[in-house]
Amino acid sequence: MRENFLHYIWKFQKFDILHLKTIQGESISLVSVGIHNHDSGPDFFNAQLKIGEQLWAGNVEIHIKSSDWFAHHHEQDKAYDNVILHVVYEHDSEVYRKDNSIIPTLELKHYIHKGVLQNYKKLFSNTSKWINCENDFAKTEDFILDHWLERLYIERLERKSKTIEALLEASNNNWEAVLFKMLTKYFGLKVNGDAFFSLANSLDFSIVRKIQSNQLLLEALLFGQAGLLEKTIEDTYYQNLKSEYYFLKQKFQLSNEYVLPLQFFRLRPSNFPTIRLSQLARLYHKQQRLFSKLLVSETLEDFYKLFEVTASPYWNSHYTFQKESKTNPKIVTKAFVNLLLINTIIPLKFSYAKQNGKAVNEQLIQLIRAIDSENNSIIKSFNKLKKISKSALDSQALVQLKTEYCNKHQCLKCAIGNSLLA
Incomplete structure (x- = not known):
């Protein structure tokens, strides 16, 4: 009890x-x-x-x-x-x-009521299970699940908005600067996310704005701050980057002392930090005032078009410096844009609306529902209990459910737990 x-x-x-x-x-x-x-x-x-x-x-x-x-x-x-x-x-x-x-x-x-007490004892009788209600999860009515998942997704957005609010405060309410930091982090994905975020924190966004008309300078800035230009390599492109970075470093008094080291191990070549940094540079070279453009974009196709960029030509035949590979343009895929939408763009749009006193826009809900479900271990486990995750809203909500409710045995605060106790 x-x-x-x-x-x-x-x-x-x-x-x-x-x-x-x-x-x-x-x-x-x-x-x-x-x-x-x-x-x-x-x-x-x-x-x-x-x-x-x-x-x-x-x-x-x-x-x-x-x-x-x-x-x-x-x-x-x-x-x-x-x-x-x-x-x-x-x-x-x-x-x-x-x-x-x-x-x-x-x-x-x-x-x-005896039934409530019996159901409670059943629910908490074996907390070593993956989730307490795994034997009865499939019995939950779809109506209850649908409404609870949408609420959980909003709850997850609220949690993410706290991180965004902290970044806003640190950047004097500069939404473009916060977008740059968050995009940079998620261009690094899970393996290099923290390293990319430390890179973004190592420089002022005003520098990006000053040089973004020149893609080579942008690449030099990002590669240099990431510590990728510290070797002696006989490669014209590499030497140009190194020369430009030296100029930028002196001009803007840059330091990368606290930038975390990058990882290449166990990454698909298309996710190598060299490729992702070049794509990020190309994005900011191509799109001036990106945050403003994101605010007016609504459909998936709008965002796919906005992020329709490739790495610079050198990377068509490379994944790392010097070593050539089969020619293959390194485009930002729609699947990657979906990840950016889930983890960066939609949370930012949500936070912006919240700061301006606006309710959750139904367009944001429609947008997240238009994105395919993620397929991580949590989602796979829930889908084994009941085929439930149809969209990214569902998958994000299920992650929130598992981490904030199931893992903490907060069944009494969960709509599913409540329905099983009734």
Whole structure:
């Protein structure tokens, strides 16, 4: 038995509300269970109850046992002076106010609906499973799942918006600069994301703006800050980059001391940092004021067109410096643009709307639903239980569900868990 289960029982009135009596034998009528408090202090504020013939307004405190009142030292805390009802699963001790009057106690174990209690024990009987409800997950109604997944996706966007807000504050509310940092990070994908992000943080975005009319300078800036121009290589393109970077380094007093090292190991050649940095340089050379253009773009085709770039010609026949490969233009694929939309562009558009006091645009929901589902280990595992992930909204929501609810056993806060308890 967990205390949060009793919170759930009280909040959603999963007990016999018609025949309630205090331990002292007085009848209880519920007018309002109060407002659930998730911070310090009593568990429910501003409840309204009729105990006997007296109408009370105040707070409700909930415990497994009555004696927990003293175990938590509530008798010493003024915040609990206004408790009008002590709700417990098991009564084992009288609790008094400071004036020595008894606080009315409701012992819930006699009133909880048996089916709810059985379902609760079943749900939490084996927390070693991949998710607590894996045996019953497939039984959840599609209507409940669809609405819960959309809510989870918005919750995930809210979480990502906190990171964006921190970047905005650090950049004096410069959305273009924040976009550059986030795009750079996700051009590095999972393996080089942190290294690319440290690269973006190592220079001021104003430098990118000043030189973006010259693609070679942009590439020199990015390759140099990434530490890729520190060798002696007999290659004209490499030497040009190195020469231009030396000029930029002196002019803008650049340092890459805190840029993390790049990784090539276990990467597909198309995801090598050399290729991704060249594509990023080409994007910023081609698209002036990129953030403004993203704001007015709405459909997948709009974004595919905006990110229709290739690495510079040298990389058509290379993946690394010097070593030639079969000629193959290194284009930014639609699948890669989808990743950028999921991880950067849509969260940024969401945060921008939020900062400007606008509700979640339905166009954003339509956009994420138009992107194919991701296919990571979490999504595969959920799909084995029930074929559920049809779009990127679903896959992002399922990641949120697994990491923030299932892994933390927050079933009582989950719409799926609630439906199984009912």
